[in-house]
Amino acid sequence: xxxxxxxxxxxxIGPIGMAVAGLTLLAAVAVMLLLLFGKTxxxxxxxxxxxxxxxxxxxxxxxxxxxxxxFWKVLLLFVLAGAVVSLxxxxxxxx
Numbered sequence: 001x002x003x004x005x006x007x008x009x010x011x012x013i014g015p016i017g018m019a020v021a022g023l024t025l026l027a028a029v030a031v032m033l034l035l036l037f038g039k040t041x042x043x044x045x046x047x048x049x050x051x052x053x054x055x056x057x058x059x060x061x062x063x064x065x066x067x068x069x070x071f072w073k074v075l076l077l078f079v080l081a082g083a084v085v086s087l088x089x090x091x092x093x094x095x
Contacts (some may be wrong), residue, residue, distance in 0.1 A: 037079070040075065040078045040079055040082060041075065043078055044071060044074045044075040044077075044078050045071065047069075047074050047078075048069055048070070048071040048074045051069045051074075052068065052069065
């Protein structure tokens with residue numbers, strides 16, 4: 001089997017078919033991530049856009065350690081906060 005060809009039962013998928021299959025896989029992963037983290041991504045984007053318009057760079061430096069807030073720091077903050085809230089809800093429900 002030469003490089004760049006993949007045999008699936010009796011069909012041959014060339015490089016274009018492999019590229020389409022890879023793009024389909026990436027689209028499926030993107031949809032899964034949006035389903036899992038869609039609200040968090042949207043909220044993080046909104047907060048990272050609004051933060052410099054509301055708070056001063058001095059306050060931002062006290063909170064985040066830098067003068068300009070990073071989207072990735074806000075995203076991580078919201079993911080961790082969501083995990084803690086979920087854990088506390090589950091613990092409260094089990095009582």
